[in-house]
Amino acid sequence: MPKFDKKRNKNRFKPRFQGKSNRPQVNREYQHQNQLREIDVGITKFINTFEGFSGVIKARFSDFQVNEIDLNGQIAKLTNLEIPKVEKVEKADPPVDSPLSQIPQEIWAALKQILDESEPPLVELDVSEMTKENRTEVHQSLKKYFSGKICANTETKNDKKYMTFKKCDAKSDNRLSWPKDKGEFVHFLVYKECLDTLDTSLRIASCLKIAPANLNYAGVKDRRAKTTQWFSVKKVAPWKLMVKTRPIRNVKIGNITFKDKPLKLGDLTGNKFRIALRNVTGEDDLIEKSLNSLKDKGFVNYYGLQRFGNDKEVPTFSIGIQLLLGNWKEACDVILKLTKSDQPDLDISKAKKVYVETGNAEMALKQFEGKNSSIEYLLLSGLSKEHKNDYVNALSSIPRNTRLLYIHSFQSLVWNLVASKRIEKYGLNAVEGDLILLENPKKTSENEGEDCDENKKIPVKALSADECTNYTIYDIVLPLPGYDITYPENLKDCYKEILENYGLSLEMTKQKVRTYTLSGTYRKLMGQVQDLSWKIMYYNDPNFNLIRSDLEELKGEEEPKSVEGGKYKALVLEFCLDSSSYATMVLREILKTDTSSSSHAKLNNYHVATTPEKNTSEDNEEFSDKTGLLSDSQKYEAFKNIVFSENETGLKRKCEEENEEKAKIVITENFYTDSK
Structure with missing residues (x-):
């Protein structure tokens, strides 16, 4: 019987993300913190x-x-925790004859021989006469029949293009082929308690050992709540999705279905509360x-208020302002700022303290006991990997949705301020200069205001004095600032004053870093x-x-x-x-x-x-x-x-x-x- 290795196995069944209950409890008196109101x-x-x-x-x-409400009006409700049965389809063995006319038979035979030899020769194929589509078909054929065990690269020699083949050094893809009768995107419900959507996605991704960007969801849900919402992921076996995520406390996954397309932000009509x-x-x-x-x-x-974070010292819009101004270092500094509300015995607080005092990201990162899902940990990891002055790439270590929330938070602040001014100045009736939508734009969920470069401009109309009686306050929209929106003339000075107070202009000109460029959108004044x-x-x-x-x-x-x-x-x-x-x-x-x-x-x-x-x-x-x-x-x-x-x-x-x-x-x- 093999000897049990206690040191190796003691953490074997512990989930990757854990609470800090092994730490001594600190008795703290409740103090009113400097919260946003x-x-x-x-x-x-x-x-x-x-x-x-x-x-x-x-x-x-x-x-x-x-509970989320999808585009079909169906309420997301957890009703099934069973793993769906999926018929397993074994990968096909490479055929004897070449499956493509682009791959000559002698080249195909040489490719099959690569896998059988410990030191196989390099195989080359002249692709000078092939189109890009033809070369793509070759790559797809290799992936289909050799499961990622053979790598192909295209290079130019003596004014000719060659595709070179060799055995891959990386681990081959041993997964089963995806069933042809199933959509390749797995949609599933996530029921969670006392966790926000971003943190939940990080935990699920960690358990599945995939990048968080591979998980898609339609909207961001509250943290201090019990919520149910849809997620999607590409080609992850249902049993793996269900079993690997079971160690995540306060999360249940169920109602698995298969679809041809992934979820996108905004793929919902609303929420039931x-x-x-x-x-x-x-x-x-x-x-x-x-x-x-x-x-x-x-x-x-x-x-x-949840749009802006809790801490008055570091509201989320303060980070968004720096990103919109292109102040990358300042944005990092705000995220890692040590505040009065930080509990000194937490790893995050210790790391922030070290960074504030030394500016050394690697030293700050050592304050964490292990891998962590927090934004601060991800940013410090980025700062330690990139050049010390490459703050743009360091910021990209933070999930894109989180970075967008920072700049959307600033848009939301401006919108709130203008909305209050609009009601104070003109009351609850439609007035000359108010804007109305000429068509209903696509829903943009909790992330309304996201960069909309890919979307066409939303048509709006300014009301004339004669038209005001035909509309009500429920038709009026206010813009969220961006480079591609129309400002209402009766509130344009208000927008201008607010934006200039933060060093920005009405034009909100495009930035070199596209992620932080906002085209703007519109939001109904009344709900x-x-x-x-x-x-x-x-x-x-x-x-x-x-x-x-x-x-x-x-x-x-x-x-x-x-x-x-x-x-x-x-x-x-x-x-x-x-x-x-x-x-x-x-x-x-x-x-x-x-x-x-x-x-x-x-x-x-x-x-x-x-x-x-x-x-x-x-x-x-x-x-x-x-x-x-x-x-x-x-x-x-x-x-x-x-x-x-x-x-x-x-x-x-x-x-x-x-x-x-x-x-x-x-x-x-x-x-x-x-x-x-």
Whole structure:
């Protein structure tokens, strides 16, 4: 029997991404951090005149649930965790005769002989008379019959083109051929808890050992929530997709289908929200009037606070400004800036501190215990690999979608500021100079405002005085700044003043680095909710679950019911929004309160003085949210510090720690059936 190597095997079954629960816990007092508030990003106006009422947003992440709505109007709902059966197709052996007229028989025989010899000779083929299409067919034939074991290069000798063939040094492609009756793009649902879309994609890519760019999704979903959305990836076996990703805590993959095309950003019509507001103080009559007004009048279609990050010291738009100005070093410095909210015992904080003090990326990178999915780690890796002054290439180490979010964040800031000015100056009626769309542009999801160089210019029209009575405030659009949009004459000076304050101009001229060039787009000034419904519930336990998730329904758990005579009141909302609208802005319209997490942290102590301590056995159920944080005052202080701080890494770490012992991996019979 072979000897068990403890050193080699001790980490064998640990997931690549782990929480830091092995570190000593540090007791920290909760301190109000310098968070962004709505007024900081131009969110100032309301539509209805009803008095607001108090209610806690996201007291638990299970209180905020989002399901994507695809282009066909289907709601993304996790209903199937089984691995689909796919008939295996073995790769074909190379035929005796050459399959292409472009490859002479003697060359084909020599190619087959290459694989059988330890030191095969170089094989050359004169391709001077071949077109590019002919050469492509040769490459495809090699890939089909030799599985990447033979490499081909085209070079010029004595004014002639030759294709040279040799045995590849790299590992050959041993995968099975893809079934002809299946689309080569695997589409699958990702159900996640307390993780954002970008982080989730990095984790999935790491488990599959592919580049994150190979994963596609239609939109970015909230982090502090339970969400379900579509992803796609090219030619990854379903069993591998399901099994290899099982170690990722708080993520479930299912509903696998096959399609001919990948997902693209914007391939959705909207999102369905199910939201619970806790400790609601408003009278039922006021709640009903406010919600009926919301149903009829809608809300100002502001970009929500999550668009801008949490930290007032380093909002995402501050990075976007530097990218738009072409200040690459300054952009890196802002990303790696050490802020007051950084927890000093975290690897990221240590690395940022070293970089700020020394400017040495390699030294800063050593502060991480291992490979990390954070933006800071990726940027430091890029800085350590590239020339120390090549900040453009270093920035490309950060996923493209993340870099786009930085510049879109600045566009969103400008839009919010102008929207508030428009309502303040002209009210809620269409006025001369307002812009309307002449056709409906393609949905651009949460990334509305992305660089649209590939898209045709969106036609708009400025209203004349005579036309204003034919349109309403719900028809009006405002542009997001770019080089290819039309500014409304009645607000042009406002745009000009805001952009010039940040060193930019109305023209937003193209940059040499195309990624950071924005053509601009348009966004409706007003948003409207669809399929709005609500119910009042009562509860005694602050940990009481108010909404059943997709996963809980799949497990057969019952829908939560209101507790008769319950101590606390909750409002449970269900509605759909267009893909670029923010649910928090809907909640803001009825609550009339700031939606920042720091504001709601102050409201979330309603239970502390009245909830008795109780001994509860820890629930080992996967993805359990019944951790007792809200019924223990000590735990509650730690909860406020981590959950409501600006440091997103702190929250991620907390979520992983709380679930580390609870996330059990259940290997089903499908594993043994499909992975053999």
